[in-house]
Amino acid sequence: MSAADATILLVDDHSVVREGYRSVLQKQPGLRVIAEAADGAEAYRLFKSEAPDLVIMDLSMPGIGGIEAVRRIRQWDKGARILVFTMHENAGFAVQAIRAGARGYVTKTSPPETLVRAVMDVLAGKIAISPDIDHELALSRISGESSAADVLTPREFEVLRLLLAENTTEEIAETLHVSPKTVANLHSLIKDKLGVGSDIELVRLALRQGILTEV
Amino acid sequence: MSAADATILLVDDHSVVREGYRSVLQKQPGLRVIAEAADGAEAYRLFKSEAPDLVIMDLSMPGIGGIEAVRRIRQWDKGARILVFTMHENAGFAVQAIRAGARGYVTKTSPPETLVRAVMDVLAGKIAISPDIDHELALSRISGESSAADVLTPREFEVLRLLLAENTTEEIAETLHVSPKTVANLHSLIKDKLGVGSDIELVRLALRQGILTEV
DNA sequence: TGCAACGTCGTGAAATTTTCCCGGCCTTGG
DNA sequence: CCAAGGCCGGGAAAATTTCACGACGTTGCA
CATH class of the missing domain: 1.10.10.10 (Winged helix-like DNA-binding domain superfamily/Winged helix DNA-binding domain)
Known part of the structure; x- marks a missing residue:
C-alpha cells in the first residue's frame, strides 16, 4: 500500500459485516481501511483522531445512530466524505441521510461492484446513490406519499x-x-x-x- | 481442504455480508463453503442439490423469508442443520426460528468467535443460542409480555x-x-x-x- | 404600516368507535 | 351429558375522533 492510498473508516455494528467490507475493499487497489467502529459515538471519535478520506457508515446501530453520526461528523468537518451503506431500501432514510450530509447512499443488497463504484465516486467528489434507491425515490414522488x-x-x-x-x-x-x-x-x-x-x-x-x- | 470438511450453504440477501461470512469461516479449518443463496427459494433449491452439512441462514430476505425457508428445508430433510444468523435481537424471532426447526440462533452483533462456536456446536448436534438472545428470552419471560x-x-x-x-x-x-x-x-x-x-x-x-x- | 397567512391552542357538539356485558351456537374432552 | 371455551354479534354506556369555529401571536410582504 502506498502512502497515497485513500484511507477509510468502516462503521457497522455487525463485526462479520465489517469483515465483508474489508474483504471487498481490499481487492481494490488504492484503498486502505485504517479503522473500524461499531457505533456512532466511536465513529465520531475515530474520525477526529484518524481523519480518514472516507467513512462508510451503517445506519441502524445502538446508541447514536448513523444519521446522527453523519450530522456530528459533518459538523466537525464540513468536508467529510461519508457514504451510507445500509439495509434500508426506502427513500425516507436516503433523504434523511443526504440531508444530514452524507455524500452517498448504497443498499446492502447491491452487488459489491456497486459499493466499490460508489466509494470511488464519493472519493472523486460525486454524489453516489444506488439504482434501487433512485427507483424508490422516483416511486415515492409518483405515489405522492406525503413526507x-x-x-x-x-x-x-x-x-x-x-x-x-x-x-x-x-x-x-x-x-x-x-x-x-x-x-x-x-x-x-x-x-x-x-x-x-x-x-x-x-x-x-x-x-x-x-x-x-x-x- | 480435505474431503471430510463440513460443507456449508450461506444464505443472505446482502452479498457483502456473505463475503464476511466466508472470510470468517475460511480461517476455521474443517469448514468449507460450497454454495451461496440470496433468498429463501434459492436456498431451498440449493439445499436439495448440494446437501450441505450446515446452512447459515439470514431471516429478513425478499420473497420467502428465512423462517419459511427453514420450515421448507426441514420438511424436505428432517435432519437438516440450520443455524440462523440475523440482525434481529428480539426473542420473538428466535422462538419462531427454533420452532420452525432451526438448530441455532446467533445475532450479527455477536463477535466472529461466537458465530464460529455456534457453527461447531450445531455441527456437533447441539442447539446454539447467542448470549444476547438468551438474555432477551429471560427478560421477555420476566416482563411477562404475552406472546x-x-x-x-x-x-x-x-x-x-x-x-x-x-x-x-x-x-x-x-x-x-x-x-x-x-x-x-x-x-x-x-x-x-x-x-x-x-x-x-x-x-x-x-x-x-x-x-x-x-x- | 397594515393585513393576509399561518401556526398554535382551545371549546363545543356531533359522529364514530371502543369497551363492556350479555346470550346463543358450536365443538371438544371428560 | 355437562363443562369449558372458541366464535359470533346485539345493546348501551363510555370514550375518542372529527369538524367547525374563534382567539392570539408571529411572519412576511405589498
Missing part, C-alpha cells in the same frame, strides 16, 4: 414523535403543557395531513420514512 | 394479521364474512389479551414479536 417532515409543522411533528413513542394523549398533553384536547386535535390533523386513516397506517408510514426506527 | 401466537386464538390471530396489513374494520369483516361489530369486538379483545392500550403499541409489539416484518 411527514415536510408537511407537518414543528409542533405536529413533535406530537407525532411522542405518539409513536407509545405515550397516551394525556401524557403528551402533560409533557407539552397543553390540553389533552389539543393533542387529540393535532393527532387527528396529523393523520389527515399524512393521508392515513388509522394509527396502524400511521406507524407503518413512520417506519417507512425513518421517523420511527427502534421497536 | 401473541400463544395467547390468541386462531381467529384472533387472523384478525390481528389483517389489522396490521392496514385493512379497515369493514374490509376485514368483508373478507371474513362476519359483522363489522365482531371485528371491532375482536380488535378490542386482542388489545386486552396482549396488554396494550393503543393501536400504536399493538403495531410495535407485533414488530418485536416478528408478526409484522415488512413495512
Whole structure:
C-alpha cells in the first residue's frame, strides 16, 4: 500500500459485516481501511483522531445512530466524505441521510461492484446513490406519499414523535403543557395531513420514512 | 481442504455480508463453503442439490423469508442443520426460528468467535443460542409480555394479521364474512389479551414479536 | 404600516368507535 | 351429558375522533 492510498473508516455494528467490507475493499487497489467502529459515538471519535478520506457508515446501530453520526461528523468537518451503506431500501432514510450530509447512499443488497463504484465516486467528489434507491425515490414522488417532515409543522411533528413513542394523549398533553384536547386535535390533523386513516397506517408510514426506527 | 470438511450453504440477501461470512469461516479449518443463496427459494433449491452439512441462514430476505425457508428445508430433510444468523435481537424471532426447526440462533452483533462456536456446536448436534438472545428470552419471560401466537386464538390471530396489513374494520369483516361489530369486538379483545392500550403499541409489539416484518 | 397567512391552542357538539356485558351456537374432552 | 371455551354479534354506556369555529401571536410582504 502506498502512502497515497485513500484511507477509510468502516462503521457497522455487525463485526462479520465489517469483515465483508474489508474483504471487498481490499481487492481494490488504492484503498486502505485504517479503522473500524461499531457505533456512532466511536465513529465520531475515530474520525477526529484518524481523519480518514472516507467513512462508510451503517445506519441502524445502538446508541447514536448513523444519521446522527453523519450530522456530528459533518459538523466537525464540513468536508467529510461519508457514504451510507445500509439495509434500508426506502427513500425516507436516503433523504434523511443526504440531508444530514452524507455524500452517498448504497443498499446492502447491491452487488459489491456497486459499493466499490460508489466509494470511488464519493472519493472523486460525486454524489453516489444506488439504482434501487433512485427507483424508490422516483416511486415515492409518483405515489405522492406525503413526507411527514415536510408537511407537518414543528409542533405536529413533535406530537407525532411522542405518539409513536407509545405515550397516551394525556401524557403528551402533560409533557407539552397543553390540553389533552389539543393533542387529540393535532393527532387527528396529523393523520389527515399524512393521508392515513388509522394509527396502524400511521406507524407503518413512520417506519417507512425513518421517523420511527427502534421497536 | 480435505474431503471430510463440513460443507456449508450461506444464505443472505446482502452479498457483502456473505463475503464476511466466508472470510470468517475460511480461517476455521474443517469448514468449507460450497454454495451461496440470496433468498429463501434459492436456498431451498440449493439445499436439495448440494446437501450441505450446515446452512447459515439470514431471516429478513425478499420473497420467502428465512423462517419459511427453514420450515421448507426441514420438511424436505428432517435432519437438516440450520443455524440462523440475523440482525434481529428480539426473542420473538428466535422462538419462531427454533420452532420452525432451526438448530441455532446467533445475532450479527455477536463477535466472529461466537458465530464460529455456534457453527461447531450445531455441527456437533447441539442447539446454539447467542448470549444476547438468551438474555432477551429471560427478560421477555420476566416482563411477562404475552406472546401473541400463544395467547390468541386462531381467529384472533387472523384478525390481528389483517389489522396490521392496514385493512379497515369493514374490509376485514368483508373478507371474513362476519359483522363489522365482531371485528371491532375482536380488535378490542386482542388489545386486552396482549396488554396494550393503543393501536400504536399493538403495531410495535407485533414488530418485536416478528408478526409484522415488512413495512 | 397594515393585513393576509399561518401556526398554535382551545371549546363545543356531533359522529364514530371502543369497551363492556350479555346470550346463543358450536365443538371438544371428560 | 355437562363443562369449558372458541366464535359470533346485539345493546348501551363510555370514550375518542372529527369538524367547525374563534382567539392570539408571529411572519412576511405589498
